[in-house]
Amino acid sequence: MAAVASAEAPEVRQECGCKGIRTCLICERPRHGDPIWQLAPKKTHRFLYCLDTGWAVGAEDSDFEGWAFPFPGVTLIEDFVTPEEEAEMVCLMDQDPWKLSQSGRRKQDYGPKVNFRKQKLRMAGFQGLPSFSQELVRRMGLYPELEDFQPVEQCNLDYSPTRGSAIDPHLDDSWLWGERLVSLNLLSPTVMSMGREASGSLLLSPAPPASPEASMDSMLGPSRSVLCHEVEVAVPVPRRSLLVLTGAARHQWTHAIHRRHIKARRVCATFRELSAEFCPGGKQQDLGHELLRVALSFQGRPVL
Numbered sequence: 001m002a003a004v005a006s007a008e009a010p011e012v013r014q015e016c017g018c019k020g021i022r023t024c025l026i027c028e029r030p031r032h033g034d035p036i037w038q039l040a041p042k043k044t045h046r047f048l049y050c051l052d053t054g055w056a057v058g059a060e061d062s063d064f065e066g067w068a069f070p071f072p073g074v075t076l077i078e079d080f081v082t083p084e085e086e087a088e089m090v091c092l093m094d095q096d097p098w099k100l101s102q103s104g105r106r107k108q109d110y111g112p113k114v115n116f117r118k119q120k121l122r123m124a125g126f127q128g129l130p131s132f133s134q135e136l137v138r139r140m141g142l143y144p145e146l147e148d149f150q151p152v153e154q155c156n157l158d159y160s161p162t163r164g165s166a167i168d169p170h171l172d173d174s175w176l177w178g179e180r181l182v183s184l185n186l187l188s189p190t191v192m193s194m195g196r197e198a199s200g201s202l203l204l205s206p207a208p209p210a211s212p213e214a215s216m217d218s219m220l221g222p223s224r225s226v227l228c229h230e231v232e233v234a235v236p237v238p239r240r241s242l243l244v245l246t247g248a249a250r251h252q253w254t255h256a257i258h259r260r261h262i263k264a265r266r267v268c269a270t271f272r273e274l275s276a277e278f279c280p281g282g283k284q285q286d287l288g289h290e291l292l293r294v295a296l297s298f299q300g301r302p303v304l
Contacts (some may be wrong), residue, residue, distance in 0.1 A: 016163070017100030024104030025164030043195055043232035051076055056233045057207045067224055068207035071233060073249030075145050080242040081136070086186050090267055092132050093156055096302050104163035104259075108302040111153030111272075112291060116173045123291070128300035129154045133269070137296075140182065140271075145244055149180060151271035152278075152288075152295045156302075159190075159257065159266040166262065169195050169254035178273040181245040185237045188264040192235040192243065194253040201225040 016026040045064055047056035049071055056071040058064030081089070098106035110129050112121040129137075133154060140146040159165035172181055204224045233253070237243050245255065278288030 015100065016104060017106075018102055018104075022102045022168065023164075024166075025162065026104065028164070044230040045226055045232070047071075047231060047233045049074060049194075049233055049235040053208050055208060056231075058204075064204065064224070064226060066207050067204040069202050069204050071249070073245055073247035073253075074235060075244040075246070076235075076237070077143060077242040077244070078238055079240055080139070080184060081186075081240050083240070086240050089132055089269075090186055092130070093158075093267065097304070098158055099302075099304070101157070103167060104160065104165035105167065106158040108156040109153075110300045110302060111155070111295070113303065114173075114176060116175065119175050121176065123294065125303045126294055126300070128294050128297040130300050131298045133271075134298040136184065136269075137271075140242070145246075146180070146182065149182065149271075150273055150292055150296065151182070152274050152291045153177075153272045155270045155272075157268045157270070159262045159268070161262050161264065164259050164262075165257075165266075166259040167257045169193070169256040171251065171254055172272070174251065174275060176275055176278065178275045178279075179246055179250065180273055181250055182271040183237075183243045184269045184271075185239060185241050185243065186267040186269070187239065188262075188266045189239045190237050190257060190266055191261040192237055193256045193258055193261070194233040194235060194249065195256070196228045196231065196253050198228045198252070201227055202231060 016024045018024055018027050046059040046062060047064070047068070048059055049055075050057050050068075053068075054071060054074070055068040057068040058066060093108060096108060098108060101107040110126070110133075112123050112126050114121045129151065133151075137149075137151060140149050157167075202225060204226060206222065235243070249255075274288050274291065276282050278284045278291065280289075282288065
């Protein structure tokens with residue numbers, strides 16, 4: 001019988017894990033004035049990712065309503081797990097300790113300890129991915145986009161509106177982590193907000209209907225442009241769905257979860273694979289082989 005996940009896991013303590021300019025509702029309460037994160041410049045133009053066409057479409061009632069541009073590298077697999085599997089997984093996660101993290105998040109790490117700046121890692125304490133992830137990894141391999149996906153790291157993140165949880169725009173490391181970033185979204189829907197700080201402009205075309213043929217035809221029509229750094233693309237992520245980022249969506253567009261998009265408790269399990277440097281033929285292939293051997297034993301507990 002599947003265990004039932006609680007609406008909100010019990011808090012161990014009230015202190016937060018924020019450092020530097022990052023804040024959450026817990027550390028903002030004693031302060032006066034706007035928190036620093038609210039003062040950062042916001043994107044001017046909103047676009048919405050369309051799963052049917054793979055294009056980012058201008059938001060309704062905006063200057064670019066009806067205009068769009070191709071947004072490759074996003075794959076969304078809905079209903080990847082059942083409600084019963086979701087409840088059991090979260091219940092199992094809550095049996096292990098959650099560590100305080102930045103911006104009102106809590107986390108559980110299953111992977112090596114990494115210093116990305118110095119490009120060094122330690123395997124101390126890493127015993128593998130958790131046992132309940134073995135079926136998830138097997139199921140991922142049934143999809144063409146993930147048939148050879150071998151995760152070497154899993155990070156569980158716990159978001160709560162009562163803590164004002166969020167995650168800043170960022171690009172994941174590409175020294176250790178490989179091409180695909182895979183995230184399983186549990187307990188509530190959210191929005192992945194993607195931005196690009198590159199100079200230059202994006203070329204827009206009339207938004208295509210939901211068919212590949214129409215998408216190609218629309219590229220031949222009239223066009224407009226918008227500055228890259230003024231654009232934010234909202235990618236809706238349903239509950240129990242699997243989100244895969246590759247290519248430009250992985251390496252050129254930052255991804256973030258804004259506080260306003262956390263309406264209820266959300267748990268996300270993100271899986272990462274090895275980069276080419278740690279795969280067969282790479283200069284650290286032996287270390288990569290050992291990392292995979294440990295990871296795929298599925299005997300892990302969170303690394304403290």
